[in-house]
Amino acid sequence: MRLISMRFARLFFLTFFLIGGNFLQAQKVTNRPVCTAISAQKVGVNKIKLSWNLPENFNAASIAIFRSTSQIQQKSFISAEKPVAELPAHTTSYTDNLKHFGDYYYALIARDKNGNLFNMLLPTVNATVKAVSLLPPDDYYEIASNEPDEQYVPGFLRELPLPYLDLISDLDIKATPMTSKAKKAGIELAGNYAVKKPRLLNPYVFEEDMVLSPEGDDFFLFESLKNYFIKKDYKGSVKDLRDFLAITREPYVTTRAVFYLAQSQYYCRNYRKALELFLFVEDELPELSKKWIDSTLDFYQIPKEERPVNSSSRG
Template sequence: MKKSFFIFALISAFFANSIFAERPIVQDIQALAGNSNRINLLWNLPQNPEKEITQLLVYRDLSPISSYAQLAKLEPIAKLVPILTSYTDTVKDYKDYFYAVIAVTDEPYDIILMSINSTVTGCHVQTVAKNPLPKKEEKAEKIYPEGSMREIPLPYLDYIDGLEKEYKVSQEVAASVKPLGINEKREVPRLSIHIFEEDLISPDGGDDFLLFEVLKTTFIQKKYKEAIDQLEKLVGTNISQDTRNRAYFYLGESHYMLAQYPSAIRTFVRIENIYPALCKQWIDNSLDQL
């Protein structure tokens, strides 16, 4: 069953790149498990569609959405403005969910292309392990015979009736609870730029030298918009796969530093199998920033 879906996805991708190149169809849809009960959806908008897109409809089902007949039985879980490229779904269980994003022009463009505007694999939220609370020991009430003293005496109240005295929390107590930040919103710290060791020293020539020059003139100088333009041109040329992988990583970092988190996530996902631990760190932080 899964094999047939993947074959269908490949056929869909072929048609999307040829016949439907200018049709109003979102592309590169992805579903990623986020923190707690969230599933994050990402996609790319079509370039220069024949008709203007007025709305985006997000659908969810427990099986892959592969046909108009199936879509007609579903209600959209969200209606979005046509400039968005991401959406966070909230679910209450750990089932595998499949998604589709449909563009609306003068009417819904109900074309389903697996892996293009409909996810091929299901996505479920991650379970969070909870540490069981320690069982409280029930203590029997201790009775003190008349004339005996308590181990810990009752607190002494410095209060005399008739005196107008203002009682406040001491400065020591206030200072001790201030770091707790009970009502303060926790900010997720941003990551610092990572540079691979092979790009710290200028190489003699070749593909690595081309990448080094782009990093030196744009990325290192924090000119991230220029870095994105130069890196996208570089990955489109005939360079070695190792150099291309590093260039994609720097491209993801450039999007991240410009707070373009959906684009950063999509870029890191492309090379997640090359740098699994490193990309996971950047993808998770990008999702938290969203």
């Protein structure tokens, strides 16, 4: 009987110790600046909304939001990464705008008035354990066609870069006129050589622009081509592409845009401007540019008012 009583007493004290320890630990966490009840859900094609609760006497200066493509479990991640957003301490929700499809996890970390992070990760409390998946629609990668009423999904947009005006401003500078001697020599060299009537080349579209890109400069170029170039509205294409090129773009996107602008000038019969533009990208697209330069030269003629008077034609 005495042995049973001793065992019961040990079990009672052990249970009391465990319960008391957990209670003290819970009180310790509750009294610290930790956001609770974190929730993340998809609210748009590229948007995820976070919401959370704040404990009483939440004494943080701000809330730092961390994002990852894998579950955030290590404190070292918080120490090494920069937060995607820093919010006032009273905030209880935030909408994250993403630029790429994929799975996303989040963690909320409080920052004190001295700028230090209270680096505590508690799954389901201030860190998500289930990924929020952003997946493209079934027709997202549909190849662009020439139909003007084609439907497509815009997808993600990045912020526009800072403007950089006159990227190809030298193309608007009035060309130095040819001397009468040079014009005369060119005409005499050509003589009465008979040539076949030239034919316009078919519009050329780069393979990269046949598929809708999810973001960035490729997306904006695709948008311009769809609205004007593909519809053969070349005057509108000239204006829109010039506006597009008035802002700093990625080098290869710039090259393709200038080539489309050259084609648009070509179909508008502005052969001199088209020639200048094709020459502008000749180093990047040597074989393709040569074909279009040759065709442009077939159509380009020196205006009659600029031609010198042939001495043999004088009376």
